[in-house]
Every structure is written in C-alpha cells, then in structure tokens.
Amino acid sequence: MFKNKTFGSLLILVSVYVVAFYYKVLPELWKKSLRLTKNNSVLNNDIPYDVIDAYYQSNYGSCQHSVVTENKINCKKLIENETPVTQVIPVNVSRICNLTKITENCQLFRHINGYDDKVITQLEEDFPLAFGIRLYNSPEQVEQLLRIIYRPHNFYCIHVDTGSDKSIFNSLKAVARCFENVVVLSKIRTVYSSIRLVEADLLCMKEALKSSVQWKYFLNMAGEEVPLKTNLEMVQICQLLQERSDIESKPANALARDRIKWAFNVTEFKMIKTSVLKKPFTGNFLLRKGSAYGTFARKFVQFVLNNDKANKLFEFLKDTYAPEEAFFNTLNTVNGAPGGNNITITHSKRDFLSRTVLWSWDRPKCPGVLRRYVCVFNNKALPWLVKQPELIANKMDGDYDQVVIDCMEEYLRNKTLQADITGFNKTRYLQYPHIKDLHNRNLWDKI
Ligand SMILES: *[C@@H]1O[C@H](CO)[C@@H](O)[C@H](O)[C@H]1NC(C)=O
Numbered sequence: 001m002f003k004n005k006t007f008g009s010l011l012i013l014v015s016v017y018v019v020a021f022y023y024k025v026l027p028e029l030w031k032k033s034l035r036l037t038k039n040n041s042v043l044n045n046d047i048p049y050d051v052i053d054a055y056y057q058s059n060y061g062s063c064q065h066s067v068v069t070e071n072k073i074n075c076k077k078l079i080e081n082e083t084p085v086t087q088v089i090p091v092n093v094s095r096i097c098n099l100t101k102i103t104e105n106c107q108l109f110r111h112i113n114g115y116d117d118k119v120i121t122q123l124e125e126d127f128p129l130a131f132g133i134r135l136y137n138s139p140e141q142v143e144q145l146l147r148i149i150y151r152p153h154n155f156y157c158i159h160v161d162t163g164s165d166k167s168i169f170n171s172l173k174a175v176a177r178c179f180e181n182v183v184v185l186s187k188i189r190t191v192y193s194s195i196r197l198v199e200a201d202l203l204c205m206k207e208a209l210k211s212s213v214q215w216k217y218f219l220n221m222a223g224e225e226v227p228l229k230t231n232l233e234m235v236q237i238c239q240l241l242q243e244r245s246d247i248e249s250k251p252a253n254a255l256a257r258d259r260i261k262w263a264f265n266v267t268e269f270k271m272i273k274t275s276v277l278k279k280p281f282t283g284n285f286l287l288r289k290g291s292a293y294g295t296f297a298r299k300f301v302q303f304v305l306n307n308d309k310a311n312k313l314f315e316f317l318k319d320t321y322a323p324e325e326a327f328f329n330t331l332n333t334v335n336g337a338p339g340g341n342n343i344t345i346t347h348s349k350r351d352f353l354s355r356t357v358l359w360s361w362d363r364p365k366c367p368g369v370l371r372r373y374v375c376v377f378n379n380k381a382l383p384w385l386v387k388q389p390e391l392i393a394n395k396m397d398g399d400y401d402q403v404v405i406d407c408m409e410e411y412l413r414n415k416t417l418q419a420d421i422t423g424f425n426k427t428r429y430l431q432y433p434h435i436k437d438l439h440n441r442n443l444w445d446k447i
C-alpha cells in the first residue's frame with residue numbers, strides 16, 4: 001500500500017518534470033541554439049546616401065532595375081489574390097542593366113542589389129548549401145536568381161554554355177568578382193538532351209567540393225528557375241531528408257529503355273541517332289528515370305564523382321538520349337550509394353520535393369505559356385506558387401513576364417527578413433515517401 005503511494009507520487013513527480021522539460025526547458029534551449037545574426041555588411045549602414053545615389057546615376061543610369069517598382073505593382077495584393085491579375089510585363093530589352101558596369105564598385109553593387117542585407121540564422125550558418133546553375137542566355141536573370149539565393153556562407157557555381165555569346169560569360173565573371181564564394185565556368189557545349197548537361201553538373205559539383213564551404217546539400221538548377229522557398233526553409237526541408245537525396249526516380253519504362261538502345265552522336269548543336277546498336281548495360285543495377293534536377297546530399301555527390309559504378313554508368317550513358325534524366329536517378333538506387341534507396345519518387349504523385357513544374361498535361365492548367373510542354377509561369381501563378389511545397393519552380397522567363405520573378409523576389413526577401421524559424425510547418429513534408437520512414441519514431445513530432 002505504502003509502496004504504491006510512493007510509486008504513485010513518484011510517477012506524478014516524474015510526469016511533472018517531463019512535461020516541464022518539454023514545454024519549458026526545451027523551447028528555451030531551442031531558442032538559444034537559434035541565435036539570430038543579421039548580416040548587414042559593415043558598409044551598408046555607413047555608405048552615405050549621396051554616394052549610393054551618385055553611383056546609381058552613373059552606373060545604373062536609366063536601366064530597368066525593377067519592373068514592379070517602375071510599374072507600381074503591388075506584389076502583396078497579387079499574391080493574396082486581392083487585385084485582378086496584372087498583364088504580363090517582359091523586361092524592356094533596350095534598358096537591361098549592364099552587369100559589367102553596375103559591378104564596377106562591388107560594395108555599392110552588393111548594397112544596391114540587396115546581396116548583404118539578409119537575415120541569416122544560426123541554423124542556416126550551420127547548414128551551408130551549394131548551388132550549381134547552368135545557363136545558355138539571360139545573364140541578367142541569373143544575376144537576379146543569384147541575389148535571391150545568395151548567402152555569404154553558401155557556395156555558388158555558374159556554368160555558361162560555351163556556345164553562348166562570350167559577353168554573357170564576361171558579364172557573369174564581373175558579377176562573380178564581387179564574391180568569394182561564386183565561381184563562373186564555361187567549359188561545355190550543353191547540347192539539349194545530351195550527356196553534356198550531366199558533365200556541366202559534375203564540373204560544378206567538383207568545384208563545390210574543392211571549395212572550403214562545408215555544404216551539406218548541392219542543388220543543380222537552370223538559369224530560368226526561381227526558388228519558392230527562402231534559404232532558411234530550404235535548410236529546414238533538407239534537414240528532414242537526413243542525408244538522403246531528393247531525386248525523382250522510377251523504373252525506366254519502354255520509352256526510356258528505347259533511349260539507350262541506339263547510340264547517339266552528340267554533335268555541336270544536337271543529338272543525332274546513329275544506326276549503331278548499343279551493347280546492353282553490364283552493371284548489375286536497373287536503369288531508373290526522372291528529372292535532371294535534384295537536391296543531392298554531400299556524400300552522394302562524392303560517390304557520384306568518385307565511385308567506380310558511377311564512372312561505368314557515365315561511360316554507358318555517354319552516347320544515349322537524355323542521359324541527364326537517368327544518371328543521378330539510377331545512381332541513387334545503386335547498392336552502396338550514400339543515402340541511396342529504391343523508393344519511387346514521381347512528379348505525378350507530387351512526391352518530388354525539388355521542383356514545382358507544370359507539364360502541359362498536368363492540373364492546374366498552366367498559368368502562363370507552354371514551351372516544350374513545360375509551363376513558363378506568369379504573375380497569374382503567384383497565389384498558387386507560394387502555396388506549393390517544393391523548393392524551386394521551373395520555370396520563369398523575364399522576356400515573357402518579369403512581374404512574377406520580381407514578386408517572388410520581394411516575397412522571399414520579406415520572408416528572409418522575418419527569419420521565422422518556428423513558422424516552418426513540417427507536417428506535409430513528413431508525409432513524403434522518402435522522409436516518412438526516417439521520422440516515424442520521432443518524439444519531437446508528437447509534442
Ligand atoms: C556578414 O558579412 C560580412 C561582410 O561581408 C562577413 O564578414 C561576415 O562573415 C558575414 N556574417 C555572416 C554571419 O555571414
């Protein structure tokens with residue numbers, strides 16, 4: 001009897017402590033681990049207004065720095081669906097800012113284009129990301145993409161197609177000159193649907209591993225993509241993956257198998273089907289198919305660059321059609337691939353986290369125009385885009401509608417300044433097939 005009483009009060013006492021621990025102590029510890037650091041570079045507060053103004057007059061002149069400001073467009077209302085849709089407004093090609101000129105003074109360029117005025121949380125500093133961006137044209141749009149995703153502790157690699165106008169490489173070089181963590185390469189003619197796309201990604205992955213940034217995830221991108229999440233949200237999402245990669249992947253169907261049947265000749269401009277039958281692949285793993293883009297864990301990237309099976313697969317895919325939609329996707333299922341798994345991840349089931357993309361056959365119907373069956377979004381898509389769970393939208397083009405890009409920039413900038421760590425709602429993410437099995441025993445989710 002007595003024993004039971006003691007036991008009972010002990011139980012109550014323990015429960016009180018446990019509850020107090022979860023509701024009092026942990027939140028405090030948590031808050032402490034999230035020390036906010038606001039990165040206002042030294043000069044930001046010190047540059048006199050007239051110095052900025054004089055530089056703007058001389059180096060920006062009348063170039064079109066922001067389409068939404070110039071047209072007095074209220075992005076907030078567009079996003080909240082309160083105003084009728086604005087018409088699409090492309091960039092004014094006769095007033096494009098000259099990247100070489102606006103970067104003459106790096107500090108003023110960084111200040112005016114908003115590179116340094118970002119709130120960076122401890123969570124993000126402890127979890128750097130690396131980005132590889134491939135482009136063929138529109139260096140100004142890539143500069144805008146860079147200023148949206150730029151953080152001083154991350155790493156950025158930009159690959160310019162060797163077939164592009166030389167001035168594109170030079171202007172992005174001028175931009176990169178202003179940052180220690182941005183490199184620009186131009187080594188490969190990135191022929192559509194060819195192995196060259198994989199090669200350009202691999203080059204950037206190599207650069208990323210060479211850098212001193214201890215990044216945790218590498219994201220490959222195209223120059224015409226725009227993120228839907230802030231750096232903080234990207235980090236919070238990547239952390240849920242626990243060193244797995246997010247790669248679209250399903251067993252290769254007949255069409256995909258057909259693409260590896262005949263050898264293709266990668267010429268300077270396009271892929272040409274030859275009459276040479278390829279020898280079947282001899283590796284003891286099955287071909288998978290999926291998006292060329294993904295979110296790759298650091299150890300997986302090392303595996304891709306150094307492992308024998310990866311080299312073998314690369315050699316096999318070299319003369320096949322659309323190998324960029326098979327290489328990473330297959331490697332992620334190979335025995336021994338870090339974080340590797342056989343989970344089927346598809347866009348059609350909305351399991352693929354890395355990209356929001358609308359194909360011509362998808363629902364909702366494309367709020368924009370279709371190009372090569374892919375939707376190029378316009379500002380009508382904004383209310384929908386900000387609700388999507390994926391990291392990055394494919395794609396947007398300022399020569400079609402600059403409003404949607406400028407508004408996404410403003411939206412993400414506001415969110416970045418709020419640095420609301422506790423606002424991240426992971427419920428939806430915990431349901432992804434490649435995330436849920438990692439978290440189902442997690443006590444944290446239950447409280
Ligand atoms: C903020 O920017 C300054 C100047 O560029 C740099 O020295 C510092 O390391 C940055 N701090 C963070 C937290 O990134």
Ligand SMILES: *[C@@H]1O[C@H](CO)[C@@H](O)[C@H](O)[C@H]1NC(C)=O
Nearest residue numbers: 075076077079407410411414
């Ligand atoms: C961003 O914040 C500014 C200043 O508070 C506000 O005027 C603007 O409407 C906000 N934009 C968006 C897209 O939320």
Ligand SMILES: *[C@@H]1O[C@H](CO)[C@@H](O)[C@H](O)[C@H]1NC(C)=O
Nearest residue numbers: 062064090091092093094095
């Ligand atoms: C583009 O800018 C030029 C030069 O300022 C101007 O004359 C022209 O009307 C603008 N075009 C459009 C479509 O706004």
Ligand SMILES: *[C@@H]1O[C@H](CO)[C@@H](O)[C@H](O)[C@H]1NC(C)=O
Nearest residue numbers: 097098099100101102104167
């Ligand atoms: C851009 O500016 C640079 C440096 O001021 C100049 O040499 C170059 O001709 C300009 N390019 C264009 C297309 O105006």
Ligand SMILES: *[C@@H]1O[C@H](CO)[C@@H](O)[C@H](O)[C@H]1NC(C)=O
Nearest residue numbers: 263264265266267268272274
């Ligand atoms: C590939 O195409 C080029 C240009 O047409 C040709 O010169 C070359 O011989 C072809 N290579 C193969 C292996 O067919």
Ligand SMILES: *[C@@H]1O[C@H](CO)[C@@H](O)[C@H](O)[C@H]1NC(C)=O
Nearest residue numbers: 332333334335336340341342
């Ligand atoms: C995926 O399945 C294949 C074939 O059953 C197997 O050989 C491979 O080890 C699996 N991969 C992983 C990462 O479990």
Ligand SMILES: *[C@@H]1O[C@H](CO)[C@@H](O)[C@H](O)[C@H]1NC(C)=O
Nearest residue numbers: 423424425426427428429431
């Ligand atoms: C989080 O998201 C889930 C579904 O995605 C929703 O049911 C839930 O209400 C959200 N929680 C909060 C606090 O917003």
